[in-house]
Structures are given as C-alpha cells and as structure tokens.
Amino acid sequence: MDPTDPPVPELQTMPLGLYDVVQFAILGAGFALLAYFLYSLTSRDEVSARYRPSSYAALCLAAVATVAYLLLYLDWDSGFRLEDGVYVPNEEARTTEGTRYIDWSITVPLLTVELLAVCSVTGAAARRLRSSTMAAAFLMIVTGYLGAQVLDQGRDRLALVVWGLISTAFFAYLYVALIGAVRRSLPTMGPEAAVSLRNATIVLLSSFGVYPLVYAVPVFADVTPAWFTAMQVGYSAADVVAKIGFGVLVHKVAKLRTAEDVVAGVDTHPEPVWSSNAHKSDGVLPEVGRIAPALLDRLGTSRGPELLRRPDAAPSAAGRRREDT
Incomplete structure (x- = not known):
C-alpha cells in the first residue's frame, strides 16, 4: 500500500469521543434488535395463518441482525487499542463493515418476504415476485460489497462507481416491484390496514435510501474519522428503522387484515384481535x-x-x- 494513500474507511485512528459514539450506536442498535426479536417471538400468534409468514420472516431477520450486531460489537471492541489518548485500529477493525454486509445479505431479502406476506398477491405470481425480489435484494448487497470492500479494499473510486451503479440497478428493481405489489394490494383491504401498509412501505424504501448515500461518501471525499463515525451511526440508525420500525408497522397490517378476514367470515382466529387498544374482531373458532x-x-x-x-x-x-x- 502506498503510504500516501488514504486509509481504508474502517482503519481510521479514532479520537476517544468518536470511538465512544460508534460504540454507543452499535450497542443501542443491537439491544433494540434483541428487544424486537423478543417482541416478534411473543407476538407471532396474534395474526392468522394467512399472514403468519410475515411474522416468521421478522423473527428470522431479528435473530440474524441481533447476532450480527453482537459480532460487530466484538469486532469494534477488539479492533482498536488505546494509545496516547486515541484508538489505533488493527486488522480486526477491518471486519466491521464485512459483518454488516453479511447481515444485510440475509436480512434485506427477508424484509421483502415480510412485506409481500401481507400483500394480496397470491399463487404463482406471489412465488415469482418473492423469488425475484429476494434475488434482487441479495445481488444488490453483494455487488455493493464488491465495490466497498473487495476491490482495492474499498479505496478504488472507479470500482465504487461501477459496482455502485450495478447495485443501484437491483435497487431500482426492488422499488418498482415492491411498490407495484403494494399498489395492487391497497384496494383489497380496509382503509386502516391500507394506511399502515403504505406507511410501512414508505419507511422501508426511505431507509433503503440511506445505504447508497453512505456508500457514496468515499467516491466524493476521503473518509475521515468524523465521516466514518457518521457512516457507522447512519448504518445503525437505518438498520433500526428498516428492521424494527418497518416490522412493527407490517405486524399491525397483519393484525388488521386478520381482523378483516374474521369479520368477513372468510377466516377464523381463536383470539380477539386488538390494535392500538381498539377492538377489531372477536375470537372465532373453526367449524x-x-x-x-x-x-x-x-x-x-x-x-x-x-x-x-x-x-x-x-x-x-x-x-x-x-x-x-
């Protein structure tokens, strides 16, 4: 490596305050994801079998993300040593971003499953859409990983641009496919469920937009410790919004749709359905x-x-x- 080259983003010498900010962001996001995992585990039976795949997807992604943040914290804690009032990185600090990409390669496809499970697309069309969006989500993460981590350790601006554009193509397909599925589904549900589904989609796709913005930082500027801190905080915050904020809204959609099916007599649910302290349907046992x-x-x-x-x-x-x- 040419000594005049800027260090890779993860190998920044961190002042005490900035190091603590990143550690706080990682721990805060990790504990929030653990709480969401417990919430998903205990609330999965609040929805009918028709929409329960959304709860299972949420449970799986919460478990994966919680473990990933535990590993991320260990990488961060062991990747620096305190010398003369600053934290100096070692090679283990390099794995912090790789851990995030491994997490995203699993959880982002699961987010698409979670959303589509409460939409009204059914049968072969649902299977095709689920497969294509999961594949697009996975390829979006992998191609971004090549530019940000693999080629010249993320310092090659041309590679960042090329692979970033390839990743953006899959990113654009996800937007089109998911928005299309949601728009087809909105007329098939009640107004309250439709509003919640629309809000969940906005939260998910808006939080998705944070990742390419952070990815593009090294294209336009050398990554300083302050920038790297902002990147880590941005990634952690986006993970909380995309996984927890979105997941809670999708769970609400699943409960409202369960109540609608029970009231319409097209499905049963053994317990009353409540949402926001409002009674939506009674418990109805099968024939x-x-x-x-x-x-x-x-x-x-x-x-x-x-x-x-x-x-x-x-x-x-x-x-x-x-x-x-």
Missing part, C-alpha cells in the same frame, strides 16, 4: 368438523367427542349452566 386434534387437546379430551357430535364449536353460557345442573 367443528375441521377442528384440528391439537385444538381438541387444548379444549380438553373429555369434551372432544361431545364437541364433534354438536353442530356448534362450543356450548353457550346458558348451555353450560344447564349441563352443570
């Missing part, structure tokens, strides 16, 4: 002839045969009083 054995076990094996003989799924309150007497 008796289609009750799953697991549900019968939960209702009680002693009442199972009786429920199968009766035309209604559960006795009324008056019927229970008569039986008790």
